[in-house]
Amino acid sequence: MNVRDGLTKPIQNHNSHNKPKGLLASLSERLTKTRASIVGQVQSLVRRHPTFDSEFLDELEAILLQADVGVNTTGQLLSGLSQSLKESGQGKALSGEEVLARLKGEIVTHLGPPEPLAEAAEGPTVIMVVGVNGTGKTTTVGKLCYRFGKLGDQVILGATDTFRAAAIDQLEIWGKRAGARVIRHEEGADPAAVAYDACQAAKARGADYVILDTAGRLHTHVNLMRELEKIKRVVEREIPGAPHEVLLVLDSTSGQNGLSQATTFKEAVEVTGIVLTKLDGTAKGGVVLAIRDSLGIPVKLIGIGEGIEDLRDFNPREFADAIFHDPDRSGCPD
Amino acid sequence: MFENLTARFQETFRKLRGKGKLSEADVDEALREIRIALLEADVNFKVVRDFVSKVRERAVGQEVAASLTPGQQVIKIVNAELTELMGGRERKIQFAPKPPTVIMIVGLQGSGKTTTCAKLGRLLKKQGRKPLLVAADTWRPAAIKQLQILGDSTGVEVFATHQGDDAVKVASSGVERAKSLGCDTVIVDTQGRLHVDEELMAELCSMQKAILPHEVLLVVDAMTGQDAVNVASSFDERLELSGVILTKLDGDARGGAALSTRAVTGKPIKFVGVGEKMDALEPFHPDRMASRILGMGDILSLIEKAEESYDEAKAAQLAEKLKTANFTLEDFQDQLEQMQKMGPLDEILRMIPGMGRIKGVGDMKVDEKRLRQVDAIISSMTPEERRNPEIINGSRRRRIARGSGVKVQDVNALLRQFNQVKEFLKQFGGGGKAGRRAMRKGMIPFMQ
Structure with missing residues (x-):
């Protein structure tokens, strides 16, 4: 089954350099464990509900809610499911497995088709990385940089997080790992000025990518959101058509507040895509469904580990599968 | 989201309010909203389930108190359970008897x-x-x-x-x-x-x-x-x-x-x-x-509380005094008493829907201790001193401080504050909108 494929790939591609010894082993073991229980999980869910009934519906609701899909979107998904079952007139005739497949289909439809990262037709592609504190912006920037560098592209990193203590150093370390040049100012400098310099440097060197690592900010801090708007204005002025991507880094452990984050960041800097991080834990990140529904922002990338290669394209189908597979949470009311 | 929730809650509770007694169906309806509110606040699904069933048990089994509407009764139970679940009073760091x-x-x-x-x-x-x-x-x-x-x-x-x-x-x-x-x-x-x-x-x-x-x-x-x-x-x-x-x-x-x-x-x-x-x-x-998790203000109880404790005749008198700026420490103390009857001030503030969202209000603290202290200070004054604070000289200040168990500086601070309020009232002539604003400001003089 494709879940298995999706989870095996990272192991094969996994690259252990730059990481303390033993991480590879533990990650691999973890994924094996997950994979084993996935199979059992689906079987037990379906075995308990050979046919579609209201109890099964309750159980599906519980799973969706626990995946942080949220009350509204869960309601929409389930009423969509009921509607389609009623219309086809085969509700009772369908097996649990088939109903589950339909629900996953609903989810995939909600998420829309996978969307690749935008690229500039000419000149450097500028990517702004934004988000609240602690979601993994700097790490994501490092991984993105490695990803482009591996394809032979030249990347300039802009250390526009001039606020958090040692954020610039953290970016320097990632830059070194990925072999990219970091444009930096002093801590506390104007981030828009750093963005300006990064754009200039990219133009002068003919770089392919500029990635701006912005400071984490709670979306409720209005002045910090204004600062972000300023960075974007500077970039727009310096490179026509830029920024080509404004990526909101969203922690998959975050709950319904994710919607509030996306709303405010979209208002400020027109977010073009979401990077869903920390999906290697037990969190599902279901709030992206609500975000896609109400704001139309697609998920573009996912973070599945702290290794430099642990950034992948978002695959709606795998995401839908993962919602219903969990070793730690059975999803059944106890 | 906040407003919607509050509105929805109030709608539900209004429905409950019309009835004389809490039926099982009423409780269920209210709890459905509470369940949604908790889920939207990211409380874990299973925790919500347990919580709701616990509240349900308590709500259905319980007699509706004579002084409360059924809706209030449910709010009361929900709030109490939620606060209890969160662990009662604040906890401090446990320091080891032998450092470090x-x-x-x-x-x-x-x-x-x-x-x-x-x-x-x-x-x-x-x-x-x-x-x-x-x-x-x-x-x-x-x-x-x-x-x-x-x-x-x-x-x-x-x-x-x-x-x-x-x-x-x-x-x-x-x-x-x-x-x-x-x-x-x-x-x-x-x-x-x-x-x-x-x-x-x-x-x-x-x-x-x-x-x-x-x-x-x-x-x-x-x-x-x-x-x-x-x-x-x-x-x-x-x-x-x-x-x-x-x-x-x-x-x-x-x-x-x-x-x-x-x-x-x-x-x-x-x-x-x-x-x-x-x-x-x-x-x-x-x-x-x-209250943050519930995301609801409780305007009903606020009004209820105010009605219970506010003496209309006294309020009219106070308004009259404000107009003439003839505001004494006695009035000041009366006002404090009225407010204290309503309950802790920060609790009252939190009852106002939407207050939680206004920046700064969430962390606004009303110093209850200081309020009691003020009450004690004024009580230690003679009636003449209360009506005419100008006569309070150094030795009177020391006596008042001793009588109320505070420092002379505290007495000074209170007098200064009182004068400020009075100045403020004078400035706005006491009447009309400005006067009412001044009164509000005067009513909550110990907010930090």
Whole structure:
């Protein structure tokens, strides 16, 4: 089954350099464990509900809610499911497995088709990385940089997080790992000025990518959101058509507040895509469904580990599968 | 979202209000809304289920008190249960009888451990302790430097080695260093990875065995969703937490994670982080958190309370006095009494729907102690002094201070404050809109 494929790939591609010894082993073991229980999980869910009934519906609701899909979107998904079952007139005739497949289909439809990262037709592609504190912006920037560098592209990193203590150093370390040049100012400098310099440097060197690592900010801090708007204005002025991507880094452990984050960041800097991080834990990140529904922002990338290669394209189908597979949470009311 | 919720709640409770008695169906309807509210606040699904069934049990079985409408009865039960679940009163750090007290800070990456360590260090230093910060996150790039910079800015000593060093050894040496430096508290910053990371958990366990911390505090991001229960229980199973610190509460997350972690671990929330500045760490108040999670103001009870306790005749008299700016300390004291009858002031403020969203109101504190003190001071004055405060000279001030058990400075402060209010009233001529504004301002003179 494709879940298995999706989870095996990272192991094969996994690259252990730059990481303390033993991480590879533990990650691999973890994924094996997950994979084993996935199979059992689906079987037990379906075995308990050979046919579609209201109890099964309750159980599906519980799973969706626990995946942080949220009350509204869960309601929409389930009423969509009921509607389609009623219309086809085969509700009772369908097996649990088939109903589950339909629900996953609903989810995939909600998420829309996978969307690749935008690229500039000419000149450097500028990517702004934004988000609240602690979601993994700097790490994501490092991984993105490695990803482009591996394809032979030249990347300039802009250390526009001039606020958090040692954020610039953290970016320097990632830059070194990925072999990219970091444009930096002093801590506390104007981030828009750093963005300006990064754009200039990219133009002068003919770089392919500029990635701006912005400071984490709670979306409720209005002045910090204004600062972000300023960075974007500077970039727009310096490179026509830029920024080509404004990526909101969203922690998959975050709950319904994710919607509030996306709303405010979209208002400020027109977010073009979401990077869903920390999906290697037990969190599902279901709030992206609500975000896609109400704001139309697609998920573009996912973070599945702290290794430099642990950034992948978002695959709606795998995401839908993962919602219903969990070793730690059975999803059944106890 | 907030307004919608409040509106929906009020709609439900209005429906309940029309009826004389709580039927099972009424309770169910109210609880459906409460369930949605809790889920939208990111309280864990299972915790919500247990909570709702507990409330239901209590609500249906209970007689509706004569003085309450059925709707109020449900609100009361929900609030009480929620506050109780969150752990009653605030909890402090347990200091070891024999220093140094060792505090280990653990949590997922990005939850705010390093910042919290520095904030906690600053707070303890301010309380007269001598803390040492230990940078045992030797894994995340630049984590050590971050702690060093924050330690420098708050004037708290930091023990650090190099990235990639053995974290357990660093922690142990840190504790040794604290002893040799005569520090009485050691705050150990640890690396954050996911709770499913066996290597991390094993490292934290051996660190715990090596340094035998008196407190193991889990840092949880207030924006965490359903996964909070998995995180909290994983850490608790392995490390036996002593408490939780909830961070990033300065955002607009309703913070259901507070309820979830409390419910699954039974461990108290000891502090909350409310900003990026180093002083933005505060004690946790379960009751405030309860109303935040519910996201509802309670205008009905506010009105009810006001009606119960406000004496109309006195209010008219006061309005008259305000017009003529003939406002004395006696009136001042009357006003305080009226307000005290309504209940704790910050509670009243929180009842106003939407107040929680206004910046600053959430952390506004009404100093009840100071209020009682003012009452005592005025009570220690002679009637003549109250009507004519100008006659209060040095020896009278000393007598009043002795009589009310305060310092002379406190008496001075009160008189100054009273004069300000009076000035303010005079300035606005007392009448019309300005006068009413002044009255409101005068009514709450002890807000910080």
